[in-house]
Amino acid sequence: MSTAIIDIEHVVKRYEMGDEEVYALRDVSLTIGSNEYVAIMGPSGSGKSTLMNMLGCLDTPTSGKYLFNGANVAEMNDDDLASIRNKEIGFVFQTFNLLPRATSLKNVELPLVYAGVSAEERTRRAQEALARVQLSDRMGHKPNELSGGQRQRVAIARAIVTAPSIILADEPTGNLDTKTGHDIMNLFRDLWKAGNTVILVTHEEDIAQHARRIIRLRDGRIESDITNHNHA
Amino acid sequence: MNILESILLAFDAVRSQKLRSGLTLLSIGIGVFGIISATSIMGALQQAVNGQLADLGENSILIQRTPSINFGTNWAKMRRRKNITYQQAKEFRDKMASTNLIAISNEAPGYTIKAGQLSSNPDVTLIGIDDLYFAVNAVSVSSGRPITESEVNTSRPVVIIGQDIVSSLFPATDPIGQQVTIKTQKFSVIGVLEPKGGVMGQSQDNRVLIPITVFNKYYTWEWDASVDISVKATNSMLLPVTVDEATGIMRSLRNVKPWEENNFELDTNDALTGQFSGFTTALLVVAWISGLGALVAAGIGIMNMMLVSVKERTREIGVRKALGARKSWIVRQFLIESITLCQLGGLTGMIGGIGTSYGVTSLLRSFNMPSITFVFPLGTVIFSVVICTIIGIGFGLYPAWRAANLDPIEALRYE
Ligand SMILES: Nc1ncnc2c1ncn2[C@@H]1O[C@H](COP(=O)(O)OP(=O)(O)OP(=O)(O)O)[C@@H](O)[C@H]1O
Numbered sequence: 001m002s003t004a005i006i007d008i009e010h011v012v013k014r015y016e017m018g019d020e021e022v023y024a025l026r027d028v029s030l031t032i033g034s035n036e037y038v039a040i041m042g043p044s045g046s047g048k049s050t051l052m053n054m055l056g057c058l059d060t061p062t063s064g065k066y067l068f069n070g071a072n073v074a075e076m077n078d079d080d081l082a083s084i085r086n087k088e089i090g091f092v093f094q095t096f097n098l099l100p101r102a103t104s105l106k107n108v109e110l111p112l113v114y115a116g117v118s119a120e121e122r123t124r125r126a127q128e129a130l131a132r133v134q135l136s137d138r139m140g141h142k143p144n145e146l147s148g149g150q151r152q153r154v155a156i157a158r159a160i161v162t163a164p165s166i167i168l169a170d171e172p173t174g175n176l177d178t179k180t181g182h183d184i185m186n187l188f189r190d191l192w193k194a195g196n197t198v199i200l201v202t203h204e205e206d207i208a209q210h211a212r213r214i215i216r217l218r219d220g221r222i223e224s225d226i227t228n229h230n231h232a
Numbered sequence: 233m234n235i236l237e238s239i240l241l242a243f244d245a246v247r248s249q250k251l252r253s254g255l256t257l258l259s260i261g262i263g264v265f266g267i268i269s270a271t272s273i274m275g276a277l278q279q280a281v282n283g284q285l286a287d288l289g290e291n292s293i294l295i296q297r298t299p300s301i302n303f304g305t306n307w308a309k310m311r312r313r314k315n316i317t318y319q320q321a322k323e324f325r326d327k328m329a330s331t332n333l334i335a336i337s338n339e340a341p342g343y344t345i346k347a348g349q350l351s352s353n354p355d356v357t358l359i360g361i362d363d364l365y366f367a368v369n370a371v372s373v374s375s376g377r378p379i380t381e382s383e384v385n386t387s388r389p390v391v392i393i394g395q396d397i398v399s400s401l402f403p404a405t406d407p408i409g410q411q412v413t414i415k416t417q418k419f420s421v422i423g424v425l426e427p428k429g430g431v432m433g434q435s436q437d438n439r440v441l442i443p444i445t446v447f448n449k450y451y452t453w454e455w456d457a458s459v460d461i462s463v464k465a466t467n468s469m470l471l472p473v474t475v476d477e478a479t480g481i482m483r484s485l486r487n488v489k490p491w492e493e494n495n496f497e498l499d500t501n502d503a504l505t506g507q508f509s510g511f512t513t514a515l516l517v518v519a520w521i522s523g524l525g526a527l528v529a530a531g532i533g534i535m536n537m538m539l540v541s542v543k544e545r546t547r548e549i550g551v552r553k554a555l556g557a558r559k560s561w562i563v564r565q566f567l568i569e570s571i572t573l574c575q576l577g578g579l580t581g582m583i584g585g586i587g588t589s590y591g592v593t594s595l596l597r598s599f600n601m602p603s604i605t606f607v608f609p610l611g612t613v614i615f616s617v618v619i620c621t622i623i624g625i626g627f628g629l630y631p632a633w634r635a636a637n638l639d640p641i642e643a644l645r646y647e
């Protein structure tokens with residue numbers, strides 16, 4: 001296997017709700033190398049999104065260790081984390097998280113703004129990214145003028161626009177019909193073929209079958225972690 | 233792009249919270265308005281007084297129908313006072329025994345002086361004088377000669393011009409002997425005034441002097457036909473004597489009964505300065521304190537508005553942070569927003585303040601203070617831009633800091 005870019009050891013995420021404790025993750029250890037293609041599956045509430053947020057340097061574990069490219073995430077400051085999220089990671093949120101008042105184009109440009117890319121370059125790259133998700137004809141639309149599937153594709157375009165080495169996608173085909181879902185999976189496969197690491201959450205078996213490795217979570221623990229030999 | 237975007241976002245915030253922003257912007261407006269209008273009106277008054285003081289020589293008194301500065305006195309009463317006619321002034325001059333340095337003059341602002349193709353600024357002050365003007369006032373001729381008694385008596389069309397008019401009409405030629413036109417009348421230039429420089433940023437060299445007889449004939453209207461009399465005491469010891477004598481003669485010429493008050497103004501240089509500066513300082517202090525008070529209140533309003541804005545846009549901030557916005561970027565965005573809000577309010581106040589002071593100075597002018605002119609309060613405008621920026625930063629910092637330190641995951645989950 002290739003070198004590890006993600007290495008989590010005994011990670012626990014605990015929420016305190018009054019005097020009740022909720023464990024979203026209980027002792028999860030996981031290593032993901034560069035250019036892997038991983039699907040994370042599991043029932044609702046099993047901790048998939050929590051794990052993804054952690055991997056995406058958005059959330060921090062209650063206990064345990066997270067090494068990103070060998071560096072301890074717990075020791076990084078806000079700006080270091082912002083820089084990793086901006087440059088290394090493309091995140092597709094389960095709830096999209098688009099800016100409601102901005103057009104598709106502006107939404108996709110946003111990560112490039114923080115990367116300090118010039119205005120023209122930004123527009124050009126955002127247009128390219130939107131073309132890859134077949135949304136060239138919806139660049140001037142705001143999120144509330146788009147269908148659920150179209151919003152999802154804008155979110156995907158935003159995740160890939162910075163050409164990040166890792167794509168984290170939480171239910172990226174959840175709102176898509178089979179045909180569009182298939183197109184998106186082709187896109188992820190192309191990204192993976194191009195050398196990127198792709199990690200996606202899904203509860204659809206046939207989507208998971210695109211991946212090389214399938215991790216199943218249950219109650220905040222890894223239930224199984226298998227190599228998928230008959231990937232699509 | 234980022235700055236422009238942040239400015240547009242500020243307008244968005246104003247739009248989405250109309251009432252709150254309206255009130256906040258209003259209080260900034262009031263603060264800036266108070267400061268600007270007070271400073272600017274004071275500036276105009278000060279300039280008017282200083283102009284007169286600058287002319288009025290040592291040991292001199294100035295007799296006018298109405299005071300050059302008047303606060304709190306009944307305008308209606310002032311307006312009922314009869315003009316000091318040229319005739320009356322001449323009688324006064326003939327009766328005065330303690331001194332014979334008595335000059336009669338009258339002035340009107342807003343003239344354009346022309347020579348051939350060239351013309352001066354449209355705000356030249358035209359002053360009608362007699363031959364004693366230079367002896368009594370602290371004004372002198374630097375080249376050419378003063379106006380003579382016979383020129384006054386025979387209404388000769390001669391003129392002495394100030395340095396500003398020389399520069400605009402005769403930049404390369406010797407003005408002496410040249411012809412200028414004031415309205416319809418032609419004059420020949422016989423002298424140039426000694427430059428005096430500016431008082432309160434307003435040039436004292438922007439004027440021309442003609443014989444008062446000519447002035448009376450062509451350039452007076454009923455409302456400002458009243459002349460000014462300047463009297464110079466022989467020496468400082470005799471000043472009180474001269475004041476008493478002048479008062480007595482004026483009272484008898486104007487038929488003031490012993491129990492009535494003077495129906496004219498008689499001021500010495502010192503009295504004028506003292507009266508005025510006490511009043512203006514008090515007014516300025518009040519205006520500044522209340523203005524700054526309003527600005528601080530406005531600052532708190534801005535802070536509140538920004539905090540609401542941060543709360544309403546929690547998810548947006550979460551998205552931005554998730555996509556890699558650094559803290560400094562978020563801080564900057566919110567600061568630009570609060571500065572924009574402040575400037576918006578400041579601008580409103582500035583326009584209001586400048587408008588008001590323009591109105592007030594015009595009004596004062598029509599109420600027999602012809603020497604008052606509107607002074608654009610450039611310094612104060614700059615000050616208000618600066619203070620609005622400081623308030624924007626000062627009161628925007630805490631909300632901006634709150635926004636920048638939001639936890640991205642919690643912010644994204646915020647409903
Ligand atoms: N902020 C929070 N406070 C309290 N509990 C939380 C919080 N976030 C997540 N949880 C809990 O952690 C558990 C895991 O949540 P998570 O969102 O990771 O599930 P998931 O596997 O993504 O589910 P789904 O398939 O429905 O998206 C859930 O039981 C949830 O209630």
Ligand SMILES: [Mg+2]
Pocket residue numbers: 048049050094170
């Ligand atoms: Mg989830």
